Amino acid sequence: MMLPGFLFLLFLTDGVYPERNCSYQDVLNHLNLTKNNELYSMSRPVKNYKHPTQVYLEVLLYAILDVVEKDQKFIPYVWTVVRWHNEYISWDPNEFCGINNVSLPTEVLWKPDLTIEEMTEKDKAPPSPYLTINDKGDVEVQNDQVLVSTCMMQIYKFPFDIQSCNLSFKSIIHTARDIRLQPSDNSSEATEWSREGMRTQYEWLFINMIVTANNASNMVDQDIVIYTITMKRRSVLYIVNFLAPIMFFLCLDLSSFLISDSGGEKLSFKVTVLLAVTVLQLILNEILPSSSNRIPLIALYCIGIFALMLLSLLETIVVMHLMEKDSACEDNDAHKDQSLSEDCNKQRKANLHNCHGEEHKWTECACIYDVSTSETPCELLPVAKEDNSSKLTEEYHALEKLSDELREMEKTLSLLLSNRKEGEKPCYWTKVAKKVNRVFFIFYVTVVTLFLIIIFVQWNNADGVIAT
Ligand SMILES: *[C@@H]1O[C@H](CO)[C@@H](O)[C@H](O)[C@H]1NC(C)=O
Ligand SMILES: *[C@@H]1O[C@H](CO)[C@@H](O)[C@H](O)[C@H]1NC(C)=O
Ligand SMILES: *[C@@H]1O[C@H](CO)[C@@H](O)[C@H](O)[C@H]1NC(C)=O
Ligand SMILES: *[C@@H]1O[C@H](CO)[C@@H](O)[C@H](O)[C@H]1NC(C)=O
Ligand SMILES: *[C@@H]1O[C@H](CO)[C@@H](O)[C@H](O)[C@H]1NC(C)=O
Ligand SMILES: *[C@@H]1O[C@H](CO)[C@@H](O)[C@H](O)[C@H]1NC(C)=O
Numbered sequence: 001m002m003l004p005g006f007l008f009l010l011f012l013t014d015g016v017y018p019e020r021n022c023s024y025q026d027v028l029n030h031l032n033l034t035k036n037n038e039l040y041s042m043s044r045p046v047k048n049y050k051h052p053t054q055v056y057l058e059v060l061l062y063a064i065l066d067v068v069e070k071d072q073k074f075i076p077y078v079w080t081v082v083r084w085h086n087e088y089i090s091w092d093p094n095e096f097c098g099i100n101n102v103s104l105p106t107e108v109l110w111k112p113d114l115t116i117e118e119m120t121e122k123d124k125a126p127p128s129p130y131l132t133i134n135d136k137g138d139v140e141v142q143n144d145q146v147l148v149s150t151c152m153m154q155i156y157k158f159p160f161d162i163q164s165c166n167l168s169f170k171s172i173i174h175t176a177r178d179i180r181l182q183p184s185d186n187s188s189e190a191t192e193w194s195r196e197g198m199r200t201q202y203e204w205l206f207i208n209m210i211v212t213a214n215n216a217s218n219m220v221d222q223d224i225v226i227y228t229i230t231m232k233r234r235s236v237l238y239i240v241n242f243l244a245p246i247m248f249f250l251c252l253d254l255s256s257f258l259i260s261d262s263g264g265e266k267l268s269f270k271v272t273v274l275l276a277v278t279v280l281q282l283i284l285n286e287i288l289p290s291s292s293n294r295i296p297l298i299a300l301y302c303i304g305i306f307a308l309m310l311l312s313l314l315e316t317i318v319v320m321h322l323m324e325k326d327s328a329c330e331d332n333d334a335h336k337d338q339s340l341s342e343d344c345n346k347q348r349k350a351n352l353h354n355c356h357g358e359e360h361k362w363t364e365c366a367c368i369y370d371v372s373t374s375e376t377p378c379e380l381l382p383v384a385k386e387d388n389s390s391k392l393t394e395e396y397h398a399l400e401k402l403s404d405e406l407r408e409m410e411k412t413l414s415l416l417l418s419n420r421k422e423g424e425k426p427c428y429w430t431k432v433a434k435k436v437n438r439v440f441f442i443f444y445v446t447v448v449t450l451f452l453i454i455i456f457v458q459w460n461n462a463d464g465v466i467a468t
Contacts, residue, residue, distance in 0.1 A: 022097035030091055033108065040109050044178060045086040052177060055112045056083040056184035057169055059227050061194040061209060064201045065146065067153075067163065070289050073120075074151035074165040076229065079144045079197070083184065084112060089137040101134040109139060112179055117168040117224075121148035156294050158287075159238035160459050162207070163231055170224045176216035181223035183211045190227070204231040242298075246280055246305055249273050250448065253309050257441050261319050261433065262327075270313045277306050301455050308448055315440045319433045326429035 021030075033040060044053055063077040086109065093100040106129060123145040131141045151165035171179045185193070191208040198206055207230040214224040252273050259266040281302050288296055 021095055022099075024099065024102045027091055027096050027099055027102050028104070030096070031089060033089075033104070035105075035108055037108075039088060040086075041107065043110060044174075045088050045110055047087050051087075052180045053084050053112065055114070055171075055179055055181050057081070057114070057181060057225050058083075058184045059167065059169075059190065059209075060197055061206065061229060062144070062197050063199045064204050064206065064229075064231060066202060067151075067204065069153050069155055069158070069287060072150055072153055072289060074118075074149050074163075074229075075146065076149070076165075076167075077144070077146050077199075078167070079142070080169075081140065081142050081184075082112065082114060083138060083140045086110075086133070086137045086139050089133050089139070091135050093135050099135075101132055103130045103132050105129060106131045106141065109133070111139075111141060112181075113172045113174065114169055114181075115172050116147060116149065117170065118149035118151065118166060119147055120150050123147070153289065155288055155296050157459060158296050158298050159233055159235040159242070161233050163204075163233070165229050165231075167227045167229065168224050169227070170222050174222070175220050176223055177219040179223070181213075181225055183213055183225045183227075185211065187211045201231070203234050203237070205234055206231050242280065242284070243301070246277060246302065249276050250305050250309070253312055254445070254448070256312075257437070257444075261316070261323050261437065264320075266316055267313070267320065270309070270316055274306070274309050274313060277302070277309060281306065297455060297459055304451050304455070308444070308451065312440070312444055315436070315444075319437055322429045322433035322436070326427040326433070 020026075028034070046053060058081040060079040060081075061076055062079055064075075065077055066073070066075040068075075106127070109131060111131075125145065127145070128141065128143045131139055133139050147167065149165065149167060151163065153161075153163055155161060170181065183190075187208070187210045190211050194209050195206060210228040210230070212226040212228065214226060216223050253270060256266055256269050256273070259269060284298060284302055288299065
């Protein structure tokens with residue numbers, strides 16, 4: 001008989017509680033927590049104003065949405081959790097079916113007025129509509145927001161740069177007397193959780209998130225919690241799209257030394273390559289902010305290569321000028337040669353007419369020519385002389401044809417000869433131009449190599465400084 005009674009009692013107690021105080025509204029009624037209860041929403045929830053409200057902050061970085069170097073803007077997507085204690089809230093969960101937390105609209109309770117110093121634009125999305133209270137009086141608000149914040153970018157090492165952006169949380173009006181702000185996560189936790197939750201990182205690689213608590217030294221100052229987000233740029237695309245093309249243009253410029261200096265091709269080729277670098281420089285100008293006080297290495301790289309190419313272009317112009325000087329003298333020489341041969345031709349023609357009658361005069365003329373070319377006609381002629389007149393004219397025509405051919409041969413030969421002569425003993429300015437070309441090429445290659453080494457060492461160094 002005892003056992004069923006005990007069971008009945010158990011059933012009764014277990015059955016009565018749920019029916020009577022088991023809804024969230026019962027909890028709120030118990031707390032007298034209604035929308036226009038001034039006790040909760042008007043003032044800081046402490047029974048003695050001398051108690052500061054401890055506010056605990058937790059920040060998670062969910063995404064790096066954008067980094068605009070030009071505008072010095074950093075746009076992360078963050079999740080913030082703020083916790084504090086409300087001294088008016090407390091209940092016994094045993095009286096309310098074990099309910100130990102209740103969600104309610106955010107406007108019902110007082111909230112700390114936290115802001116982010118770097119924020120330049122209010123988030124357009126409405127904040128989370130609910131907060132959670134528990135039986136001990138702890139209140140928790142969670143919020144996710146897209147932060148548009150300013151961040152001073154160090155672009156000296158661009159695109160091998162590491163950026164650190166601060167998010168400084170503090171109260172707008174409350175001093176340390178009212179609100180003590182503290183981070184509830186340490187740096188390693190914040191980094192770990194952010195890394196786990198990271199959705200997208202844009203062109204960046206999230207490195208870590210350092211939490212710094214700046215405690216107010218006196219009661220009229222404010223506590224500030226600073227989250228420093230450090231990230232590294234993924235530079236591969238910049239190397240492929242920017243550094244490599246410029247390097248290729250430099251190689252093209254180097255290879256243009258193989259183009260002959262005569263004619264304007266070399267000049268126009270170099271100008272084209274120079275213009276290509278200018279286009280890339282324009283693109284660079286759009287990426288980098290003009291506010292940097294130190295000239296970024298990439299700008300130095302660009303302008304340095306541009307200057308080197310300009311130098312080589314100038315050298316080409318000088319060399320071409322020298323060659324021009326020489327070609328004028330060569331022209332004179334050629335003219336002289338031509339006139340000489342023309343004279344000779346005239347003489348020969350005149351002699352050829354005489355040749356019908358007089359043999360020795362033709363020989364005389366032939367002897368003016370180069371021995372190798374004029375020997376044959378001289379020898380042929382005596383045979384022709386013995387024949388009759390009709391045969392003679394025939395012979396004469398054949399001879400003229402032959403002599404024409406010979407003349408052509410002679411021309412090519414003389415050209416060849418003159419060419420060989422040039423190689424052996426060129427005009428003075430061509431010699432100088434060739435020397436200048438050779439010396440400049442060695443100088444150019446040396447300077448380019450040195451310049452590139454210095455720039456890349458600098459880039460590397462800068463990286464090392466950041467890492468240590
Ligand atoms: C239910 O809550 C009200 C108000 O707090 C209280 O007066 C009442 O005793 C509670 N009922 C039970 C069964 O605990
Ligand atoms: C609840 O609040 C109302 C008005 O805000 C007040 O009149 C009433 O006395 C309060 N009840 C309790 C139990 O505090
Ligand atoms: C809120 O209460 C439910 C059950 O009552 C529990 O599962 C949950 O963990 C509680 N949440 C917090 C934040 O305490
Ligand atoms: C970011 O915060 C750290 C830690 O307080 C500070 O040393 C650094 O100067 C801040 N950087 C900027 C850009 O404000
Ligand atoms: C951060 O907090 C976790 C747990 O609270 C602890 O294990 C870890 O040692 C702390 N790290 C630092 C750097 O304080
Ligand atoms: C700031 O104050 C909190 C307690 O209020 C303490 O735990 C923390 O170590 C203090 N930080 C510094 C840097 O003094």
